[in-house]
Amino acid sequence: MRRTAACLAVLLPCLHVAPAAAGVRVLLADTIHTGDPQQPTANALAWDTDDGRLLAVGERQAVLQRYPQAPRVDAGKATVVPGLIDAHAHLVGLGNTLAQADLSGARSRAEVVERLQAFEKTLAPGEWLLGAGWDQNRWDDTAFPTAADLDAAFPERPVYLERIDGHAGWANGAALRIAEKKAGRSLSGDWQPEGGRILRDAAGKPAGVLVDAASALVSAHIPAPDAAVREKRLQAALQLAVSNGLTGVHDMGVSRGDLAVMKRLADQGRLPLRIDAYADGNNAALDDLCANGLYTHPGGRLQMHGVKLFMDGALGSRGAALLADYSDDPHNRGLLMTSPEEFEVAVRRADGCKVQVATHAIGDRGNRIVLDTYEKVLGAHKDNDHRWRVEHAQVVALEDIPRFARLGVIASMQPTHATSDMGWAEQRVGPERIKGAYAWQRYLHSGARLALGSDFPVEQVDPRLGLYAAVTRQDRDGRPPGGWQPEQRLSPAEALRGFTSDAAYAGHDEARVGRLRAGLHADFVVLDRDPLDAAAGRLDGLQVLSTWVDGEAVYTAAPPASEG
Numbered sequence: 241m242r243r244t245a246a247c248l249a250v251l252l253p254c255l256h257v258a259p260a261a262a263g264v265r266v267l268l269a270d271t272i273h274t275g276d277p278q279q280p281t282a283n284a285l286a287w288d289t290d291d292g293r294l295l296a297v298g299e300r301q302a303v304l305q306r307y308p309q310a311p312r313v314d315a316g317k318a319t320v321v322p323g324l325i326d327a328h329a330h331l332v333g334l335g336n337t338l339a340q341a342d343l344s345g346a347r348s349r350a351e352v353v354e355r356l357q358a359f360e361k362t363l364a365p366g367e368w369l370l371g372a373g374w375d376q377n378r379w380d381d382t383a384f385p386t387a388a389d390l391d392a393a394f395p396e397r398p399v400y401l402e403r404i405d406g407h408a409g410w411a412n413g414a415a416l417r418i419a420e421k422k423a424g425r426s427l428s429g430d431w432q433p434e435g436g437r438i439l440r441d442a443a444g445k446p447a448g449v450l451v452d453a454a455s456a457l458v459s460a461h462i463p464a465p466d467a468a469v470r471e472k473r474l475q476a477a478l479q480l481a482v483s484n485g486l487t488g489v490h491d492m493g494v495s496r497g498d499l500a501v502m503k504r505l506a507d508q509g510r511l512p513l514r515i516d517a518y519a520d521g522n523n524a525a526l527d528d529l530c531a532n533g534l535y536t537h538p539g540g541r542l543q544m545h546g547v548k549l550f551m552d553g554a555l556g557s558r559g560a561a562l563l564a565d566y567s568d569d570p571h572n573r574g575l576l577m578t579s580p581e582e583f584e585v586a587v588r589r590a591d592g593c594k595v596q597v598a599t600h601a602i603g604d605r606g607n608r609i610v611l612d613t614y615e616k617v618l619g620a621h622k623d624n625d626h627r628w629r630v631e632h633a634q635v636v637a638l639e640d641i642p643r644f645a646r647l648g649v650i651a652s653m654q655p656t657h658a659t660s661d662m663g664w665a666e667q668r669v670g671p672e673r674i675k676g677a678y679a680w681q682r683y684l685h686s687g688a689r690l691a692l693g694s695d696f697p698v699e700q701v702d703p704r705l706g707l708y709a710a711v712t713r714q715d716r717d718g719r720p721p722g723g724w725q726p727e728q729r730l731s732p733a734e735a736l737r738g739f740t741s742d743a744a745y746a747g748h749d750e751a752r753v754g755r756l757r758a759g760l761h762a763d764f765v766v767l768d769r770d771p772l773d774a775a776a777g778r779l780d781g782l783q784v785l786s787t788w789v790d791g792e793a794v795y796t797a798a799p800p801a802s803e804g
Contacts, residue, residue: 264307265289265791268300269315271770275322275741275755285320286310287762292790294762318785319770321736322756323487323763324703325743328631328652328693331491331515332498333406334480335473336465337372337697344373344404348380349389352401357393368462369394372402372697374410377556377664384439387413387448400458404660405698407554409455416446419458427457435577437559452553452575470501477701478505478512482795484702485784487763488514490652490693490747492548492598492631496524499535502542511541512794514763516747518548518598522586530593540761541789545748546596548631549586550577552606555634555661555668560603563637567670574603580613587617596748598629598652604637604673611643622647629691629746632657635669635677645687650746652691653680655710655735656699662713662724674725680710681728691746692738703739707771708780710735716780732772732779762791 264286272282274297284303286296296303304312341359346352352374360369376382390399390412398415402408411419420427427438427446436454439447450457465473481489494502494517505511519525526547529535535544553559553575558566561574578586583599590597597614601607610630618626626648633644633651644651658665658678666674676682683690694706708716710730713723723729730738744754753763768783787795 263289264295264310265313266303266307266310267313267315267320267764269320269766270317272297272320272756273322273736273770273772274757275737276757279757282756285756285762285764287791289791292762292792294756294758294760296758297756315766315785319767320756320764321767321771322740322754322765323787323789324485324739324765325488325490325514325747325754326481326486326693326696326701326703326739327490327691327743327746328492328654329489329696329701330406330493330698331477331481331489332470332474332494332501334697334701335470335475335477338476338480339370339473341369341371341401342373343371343401344375345378346374347378349385352385353390353393356390356399356401360394360397363397366397368415369397369399370401370462371399372406373404374401375404375556382664384408384447384449385410386441387411387416387446390448400462402455402459403554403557405554405556407455407559408449408451408557409459410449411458412448415458416448418461422461423457433457434579435575437575451557452559452577467501470498471504474498474501474505475510479795480701482512482787482789483784484704485765485767485787486513486701486703487765487787487789487794488516488743488747488749488753490516490518490691490743492518492600493520494518494525494544495520496528499525499544503537506537506539506542509539511539513789514541514749514753515543516546516749517542517544518546519544519595521547521549522582522589526586526590526593526595529595530589534594540752546598546629547586547590549583549590549597549599551583551599551601551610552576552603555602555665558668560635561606561609562603562635562669562673563605563608564673566668567673568667573605576606576609580609583609584613584617587613591617596627596629598631600631602632602634604635604640604676607633607636608640611640611647611649614647614649615643618647624648627746627748632695633683635673636679637673638676638682641676641679641682641688642686644683650689650691651683652693652746653678653683654693654695654699655680655706655730656694658713658724659709659715660699662715662720678725679728680730684730684734689742689745690734690738691743692735693743704780704782704784706739707732707735707782708778710738711779735779736771762788764788 399412401410437451552561741754766785
């Protein structure tokens, strides 16, 4: 839907908009960072209002002379940057999380229970109590919680809580009993599901935490929301994303059903940003890609050209697959969620269907298996423009890091993971292996490409936090002084590139978005300050004034309250 100048005047209370004219619109700003090495800065943009593509990027006088009758959006002293792209996130997961109890940041089991008791008041009798975001590493007692921690407050209502990394679930006794009844099998004993682990007490009974694939033993029995609820949740996630300056998201692990919801919104012109959807493993969505070819919606804001596979678990729950034992858990080397043989089958299938491969790998063993398999499958055509990806690439053996560049593999990494994990990561892997963890500069120096994201809802849906973490390697209180492993910090320009042009490149989208250059789409963000100016203040404090996709304002901040 194209907006009139009158509508824009309402949407953009902090910007001056000139009278309307058909065909072309111009934006003026003190500073425009284009991301284009041929013309790094400008102070005027012009775009075609029919197709949303940029017509001119340059100096104010030259652009205004070329389009003297075009309506103008005057951003004043604001700074404009290319639209921010989250190269690894989960929109459907975010929508679901927004409808659950928020447990992120809770400092104890007791605080988790308090939050759950408050949230329970919104539920109908018998409805499952769901939550997400707990992290035992934040508690004084860092041992995994148990069902008993929940049972006193919730003896009958089933409770299931997803860990912050999405790789473990915490269930109460009622939820465990439902799982056993539905499956017709006891969760007690010494057996373990493939790719997962049931934590048990000394008597062999399930303790309440299920890691990786084991979590499905409970979560599979949670009633699924209907189509209307799924659509409503997705819309909430989309609006939160654009309000934080995102114009694009690489959505990792999208099912056939979830893609159908996205298609409906796209058909109705209700997608406010671009979604690069990656199919959820070797399942129905990949079947469709292999049968019908890569999917691109005619509206230009939705596509599925890739598949997201899984190799191992997460570091926080000790499920990441390591080459040697965990330093803080002898005899444990983590979990493979997919066997190397099954993984190779899936990669070969995707390769045969011309589908881009992206694989979750966190531990050094998991990453090595992925790189070995990529190299084996790509074979003689490894130099083709495949742009296969490793998602997270979190702990990698130092000798394996140069393989990314040699194989043309993109390291898709999330800066806030480093600052969330820095308090305990070295305990997991020790002082030597940590040198290959969250090692952004090592990748850049080796010639590899970095695509940056957040992994929301594991982390917050705010790329400004990612920019801040990438540049400082500190928490928001400025700890530790100088940053954790400061030699791996990114410059502000490198960080911004990771969330713009390099993220676009990772999705084969550089001919459409990622920079502000004539011929590309007018996707940009208006910020109150310059993110590349170190004197401008902290990156996490930047204000998003407006977010634009195809030259349309899809989000505008409310004007500041007047004093009186």
